[in-house]
Amino acid sequence: MRNLFLLFTFLFSTVVISQELNCTVSVIAQQTGNENDVIFKTLGNQLTEFVNNTKWTDKKFSQQERINCSMIINVTEQSNNLFSATLQVSSSRPVFNSTYSTPVYNYNDRTFNFEYLEFQNLVFNPTQFESNLISVLSFHVYMILGMDADTFELNGGDEYFYQAQTIASYSQQLNGQGWKLEDGLQSRFSLINNLTSPIYKGMRSTMYKYHMEGLDLMNEGVKEGKSQIITSLEGLEKVHSVRPNSYLMRVFFDAKADEIMDILSGGPSVNIADAVNILNKVAPMHSQKWRDIKY
Structure with a gap:
């Protein structure tokens, strides 16, 4: 439905690509006292490429159809290759026949702990755990896709929410917070369980x-x-x-x-x-x- 809707808005576009997101990824590290460390710039560049260049779906999006979104990673602590941070994720979509973009997803992930080695390979596996860094960002990518699809078609986000739920399930093997029932009512676990529950239809x-x-x-x-x-x-x-x-x-x-x-x-x-x-x-x-x- 999203592609059909945007066909009318961008009828004359002929460039077709696979990637779905136009995402700005920012890494802020002022609280660490080492905000000028090159590793934070490298991390931001790698995550920008990872989010924007990974093929998240089997659908084709033109350049104008890519979902505008942002991810702001605020690193609060660093110990060698271990990082503690928060993650602010937001996305929007255009309103038909206007220049206005409406906010769709706005989520503050307060429990984002991850391990990162500079220039490490970042690859998403839809069925297997790779790292908490990959899992958290991929989870929110599918949340962005699902929430966006729900605004164009009734329950249009089902396939994306199910993938987010799969990520949450296989990420429970890690000690990282936010993936389990006991992590509270404001966790990624609670968010995706609510979205896929008939109670919240x-x-x-x-x-x-x-x-x-x-x-x-x-x-x-x-x-x-x-x-x-x-x-x-x-x-x-x-x-x-x-x-x-x-x-x-x-x-x-x-x-x-x-x-x-x-x-x-x-x-x-x-x-x-x-x-x-x-x-x-x-x-x-x-x-x-x-x-x-x-x-």
Whole structure:
């Protein structure tokens, strides 16, 4: 569905490549006190090549179809070839017939520990553990692909989420944090288990309706698109009634809270009282934003 959608936007493009991402990978090492060490520059360059040049799917993407995303690795500690870091991942996708890009995935991975030797070979194996460095980045690549696909087709991200789940499963052999049930409710394990659980299907349908039936229709009628976005939020309320204050809900609003506030505050005028009530219920952590909505 993504390829069909973007065919209309980039009809005259003829260059076809295999890679799926246009990703900026940055390594920040100020907290180590050795931020000028050449190894951090080498790491950033190698990871940029790894993420952007690996063939992650069997689909073909034109240059314009590549998903824009970023990964910011903040190294907090280094001991020889052992690194402790956090990883901020974000992605966006274009809104049909506009110059606007909407945020889709925004995730702060706070438990990113890895081993790295300068110029080591970085290769992804879909069925076998290679290293925690490879596993964590590959996991988030498939999260980016899956979340993006869900915005173009209902449950379109299934194949990518299943691969992310496979990565999480075979990475449990390592002592690295974030891969196991006991690592808590805000881990990679919890994230992918929630996304593949039927309990949260309302959130995935919201991703599709919000984008394809809301944002992408605003070029035809802003009022209708805005109304459809409001309607899509009802799916979040259903999930909240079963799993209140879920981590997956927080991940959704980390990407979407500012955008939703802007959409509901802007014209044309529609009845948004019910939407604001839903938002206060399902995302109280952003209550100040909901109070700032002007209507």
